[in-house]
Amino acid sequence: MPEDAPAPGTRERIVDAATELFAERGYLGTSMREIAEELGVSKPALYHHFADKQALLLAVLLAAIEGAGAIVERAASRRGGVRDKVRTLLEGIIRDRRRQRSAMRLAEREAVHLADETRARMLAMYRQEFLLPVETLLKSGQDAGELTASADTAWLAHALLALAQPLLSVDASNAEQQVNATLDLFFEGAGRR
Numbered sequence: 220m221p222e223d224a225p226a227p228g229t230r231e232r233i234v235d236a237a238t239e240l241f242a243e244r245g246y247l248g249t250s251m252r253e254i255a256e257e258l259g260v261s262k263p264a265l266y267h268h269f270a271d272k273q274a275l276l277l278a279v280l281l282a283a284i285e286g287a288g289a290i291v292e293r294a295a296s297r298r299g300g301v302r303d304k305v306r307t308l309l310e311g312i313i314r315d316r317r318r319q320r321s322a323m324r325l326a327e328r329e330a331v332h333l334a335d336e337t338r339a340r341m342l343a344m345y346r347q348e349f350l351l352p353v354e355t356l357l358k359s360g361q362d363a364g365e366l367t368a369s370a371d372t373a374w375l376a377h378a379l380l381a382l383a384q385p386l387l388s389v390d391a392s393n394a395e396q397q398v399n400a401t402l403d404l405f406f407e408g409a410g411r412r
Contacts, residue, residue, distance in 0.1 A: 242321035246329040283322030288348035301360025309398045320387040
């Protein structure tokens, strides 16, 4: 490898460090210099990978979307019925909760710093890589008669994700209990039978 070539994995390390710093200090409260110092690299090394801080923020958000999409992909490829697949999805959310929680906070708080066109691209990717696959997973449950066919699939996906939101903050020691409670609530409801 030539001396001036970036080390393998450098881009991913930059994104990981920026995710942590942006989540901790905010987009405006974090400079490219601070990110470089955190990594022990020069500012030009950052600019070799990212044109500016906005491009780095976009990369952080897109990496989180790709990670969330991979969680859904693993869940959808699991054998079994839709309940088994949803369990795998919820377990994946818990396993990756720290990064997903940081990314969600960033998306809610910091996406306003992206240009409108860039933000629209990010939201389209979120829908394509995460929401639609969750909808498809739940649609397979409807088709198999495991979920009510009369419910709108997009609404079901949003309901499931709303129920999964507390899993982003769950303690690992009771993760299984929380997954089971979320599954019961989604599939059986909260009412007494």
